[in-house]
Amino acid sequence: MGVMTRWLDPDEQRTWRAFLAASRGLMDALDRELQRDAGMPHAYYEILVRLSEAPERRLRMSELADLTGSSRSRLSHAVARLESSGWVEREECPTDRRGQVAHLTDTGFAALAAAAPGHVEGVRRHLFDALTPSQVDQLRRISETLADHLTRS
Amino acid sequence: MGVMTRWLDPDEQRTWRAFLAASRGLMDALDRELQRDAGMPHAYYEILVRLSEAPERRLRMSELADLTGSSRSRLSHAVARLESSGWVEREECPTDRRGQVAHLTDTGFAALAAAAPGHVEGVRRHLFDALTPSQVDQLRRISETLADHLTRS
């Protein structure tokens, strides 16, 4: 308290607002496209992706929550919904009676396979096509630094 | 159709996932802090900011929607809520009978003034403190390019 606020200078202000516009705009565009073309929000797409990459297409709920950067509550609701569309099913965990294992069904895998090309094309169009290779490299370093910084604090 | 999907190579994959983690993590953290400390989501904070910078603290709904990058519907709902907390009020537009003008009240300005220092500190901690000056510059260029690219397509 009583400590002077370190306000943003005009350059920082400009950077921050550009970042907001870009990241929100990008996510909104991809979310809209995915919803329109595949009937799922981007968050659900990410869940399916992570499951598809896991051994046996199975992951513990907590692990899946960590991988997708979502709260346990959010994941619970999401998996409930994915289960009711038949894309994921929940199983008892053999080693921990509290645990649940999410399993990507064949139907779910097919839905993902159908959604992927359009979505990847969208990521390319909206992100990679707009940047130079050197900017892509800069963006990777910046993002990794930020993500790392966020988890450490 | 029939055109091969240009999948992401491992480097692009890594960049994309880092960007997702960073931007989502950043927005989630700021949103959580703002909600906890000031009782408003980040989207509402942005609305108040834009209004506070406008002449007479007044803006047409559409202009406000454009400035905050939100849909008209979203803004309508948001302003309705802000009005019921007494932070914004709606007035008839003198030059266009279809129009509405949103006006930031003194109470709303005070709420913004109370929220701002903590929020700015958060932006600093989570974003600017983690990056070198040159990275901040890179991020500005990248973001402006992306934002520009999004509106043009």
Place this chain on the structure above:
DNA sequence: CCGGTTTAGTTGAACGCTCAACTACTGGCG
């Protein structure tokens, strides 16, 4: 000045996320 097209803004339902409270199980320590 009339009729059709745009533009401004609102509305309600469906949906996803957050938060806090809750159940059930585990793991460690006395």
Place this chain on the structure above:
DNA sequence: CGCCAGTAGTTGAGCGTTCAACTAAACCGG
């Protein structure tokens, strides 16, 4: 062993966003 703090996951209420449908007014060509 028995207790108890911590962990896994779920649940329901409340909120914000989206989408599509809607009203009303402005604009524009004939």
